[in-house]
Amino acid sequence: MSSRTASQQTPDRSARKKRRTVWFPYLLLIPSAALIALVNLYPFAVGFLYSLEDGTLIQEGSFVGLQNYLDVWSKADFIGAIWFTAIFAFFGVFGSWAVGMGLAMLLNQEMPARGFMRVAFIVPWILPSVVVAVSWRWIINDQNGLLNMVLGWAGLDPVYLLSTGPFARFSVTLVKVWRSFPFMMISLLAALQTISHDLYEAASIDGAGRWQSFRFVTLPHLLPVSVVLWILMTIWSVNDFDTPWLLTGGGPSNATENLSVIAFKYTFQRNDVGVGAAMAFVTLVILMIFSVLLLRAQGDED
Amino acid sequence: MTYNRDRNKRRKQLRRWGLFAATLAIALVINLPVITMILNSFRTTEEILTSSTIVPTNPSLVNYNYVSLNTSFWSYFANSIFVVGSATLLVIMAAALAGYALSRFRSRVITIYSRGLLLVQMFPLVLALIPLFILLRNLKLVNTPYSVILLYTVVGLPFATWMFKAFFDGIPRELEEAALIDGASRLRAFGLVVLPLAGPAMAAVSIFTFLFSYNEYLVATIFLRSKDLYTIPVGIASFMQQFETDWGSLMAAATMAMVPTFVMFLFVQKYMMYGAVGSGVKG
Incomplete structure (x- = not known):
């Protein structure tokens, strides 16, 4: 408002200012746009070219067209990685959502030292992935792990959580739930606190019990934020390299390799850049579908 | 009764x-x-x-004695501080400018940029790392801290930009407009009037960038090849193999590694409480 009065007083200066404001915001964006171009756009374009070649990290290869994209589907470990990525993302997302929801409901009650409790429940989320790996390995390690020690005292046989395929998958997903639920919890808690108390009163006047007011008031209110959380967490699970890699290294015999781990392995360990890049692009396409869903969900909200 | x-x-x-x-x-x-x-x-x-x-x-x-005196823990720690400090500084500079542009100006390009930031956050890091490794190796930057600093800066940018934008939205435009009328350039008005008020946003952005970069493992393990450049996460991961049976030392090292994370977290926990989805998702 005040700028309009100012410009009326000095018309020709405001014309100059107007011209300046046209390029000024872009000047401000230059440093970050340049950085993003270098680290995201350049790899996007060049990575696609690499995926059409059979090069290594040292040597550029020759053009092979879509051969790498056709080849990946005949690799058993890639199909396995897609399968494990799906399991890992699905159970990781819904597991952490369910735990986060339960804790958010709990922390939404009045109790002493609530602030402290909230902080205590966020800890798993902020820990460095290596610290998570060290602390969990001590519990689920095959030899000397806490869990097997306790089972031993109870006279039970040890469970090889990291060295048998299905158990390793379970453990890696469990640790993912453990690392992810705090984000779900705080987001759901923030949404819970926006529900008006009147809604619950109205529900109880209509004769709704606890379960019914949860089912018909709380859940519908949390649905929009939950959708966003599911999609976000799916993306983060697919892109998660650290959890499987640091816990199991992708083993035993590739059982816990997800798409990030397998793209890493092909590129940086087997030196097969073409196949690694193709795998990474397939991952990106899968994620793009989710990104579109996210943008849609956001668009509906606005 | x-x-x-x-x-x-x-x-x-x-x-x-x-x-x-x-x-x-x-x-x-x-x-x-x-x-x-x-x-x-x-x-x-x-x-x-x-x-x-x-x-x-x-x-x-x-165990603490052993880790402190007989391992390279403190050299890893020094490497981490250098990488994290540089990345944080760069993120603040770039994100404050971009956040100001997003907060004060409206145009198609700016809307596209803002939406683009969301996509950037979803970009699979592994995919970016393949071409970047080759590019940075040709530039002789692999196995230097600079490659890691560059990547951490960009990964931290979207969130930091949104934080700054949200903060600048709360500062009344009248402040800069007064300076503009007094004849200051737009850049001076931003640098001398708005930026000095942004202390709290800078503090929050630095701590979040710190948390992310200090904890990061994948980028560091790909780009830092020699032991004397390792950051804390790569160092601890190497301890995991080295001390496979020495649980005491491994746990002491991991506990020491966790202390800075924990301290920083206590500073920002109240931001995390209310902004998790709000600031992270909404452009």
Whole structure:
């Protein structure tokens, strides 16, 4: 408002200012746009070219067209990685959502030292992935792990959580739930606190019990934020390299390799850049579908 | 009447403490891996493997001494501080400018940029790392801290930009407009009037960037090849192989690594509480 009065007083200066404001915001964006171009756009374009070649990290290869994209589907470990990525993302997302929801409901009650409790429940989320790996390995390690020690005292046989395929998958997903639920919890808690108390009163006047007011008031209110959380967490699970890699290294015999781990392995360990890049692009396409869903969900909200 | 009200109040009080006890128990169980790790770091490996209690019976600092004196822990720590400090500085500079542009100007390009930031956040890091490794190797930047600093800066940018934008949205435009009328350039108005008010946003952005970069493992393990450049996460991961049977030292190293994260977290926990989805998702 005040700028309009100012410009009326000095018309020709405001014309100059107007011209300046046209390029000024872009000047401000230059440093970050340049950085993003270098680290995201350049790899996007060049990575696609690499995926059409059979090069290594040292040597550029020759053009092979879509051969790498056709080849990946005949690799058993890639199909396995897609399968494990799906399991890992699905159970990781819904597991952490369910735990986060339960804790958010709990922390939404009045109790002493609530602030402290909230902080205590966020800890798993902020820990460095290596610290998570060290602390969990001590519990689920095959030899000397806490869990097997306790089972031993109870006279039970040890469970090889990291060295048998299905158990390793379970453990890696469990640790993912453990690392992810705090984000779900705080987001759901923030949404819970926006529900008006009147809604619950109205529900109880209509004769709704606890379960019914949860089912018909709380859940519908949390649905929009939950959708966003599911999609976000799916993306983060697919892109998660650290959890499987640091816990199991992708083993035993590739059982816990997800798409990030397998793209890493092909590129940086087997030196097969073409196949690694193709795998990474397939991952990106899968994620793009989710990104579109996210943008849609956001668009509906606005 | 009063008897009833008293009883009601007592019952309410009882319920609150019951909830407190239940929540505390759940918090302890959930944090059990971290708690046992910290407790175990205070006893020798033999004791860890034979003891049947969770709490150490005769706590000692043997492991901490060992990690401090006989490993490169502190050199890893110094590397981490250099990488994290540089990335944080760069993120603040770039994100403050971009956040100001997003907050004060409207145009198609700016809307596209803002939406693009969301996509950038979803970009699989592994995909970016393949071409970047080759590019940075040709530029002789692989196995230097600069490659890692560059990547951390860009990964931290979207979130930091949104934080700055949200903060600048709260600063009235009239402040800069007064400066513009006094003849200041737009850049001066931003640098001398708006930026000095942005201290709290800078603090929050630095701590979030710190948390992310200090904890990051994948980028560091790809780009930092020689031991004398390792950051804390790569160093601890190498301890995991090296000390496979020396649980005491490993847990002490991990506990030491966790301290900076934890301290920084306590500073920003209230931002995390209310902004998790709000600031992270909404452009």
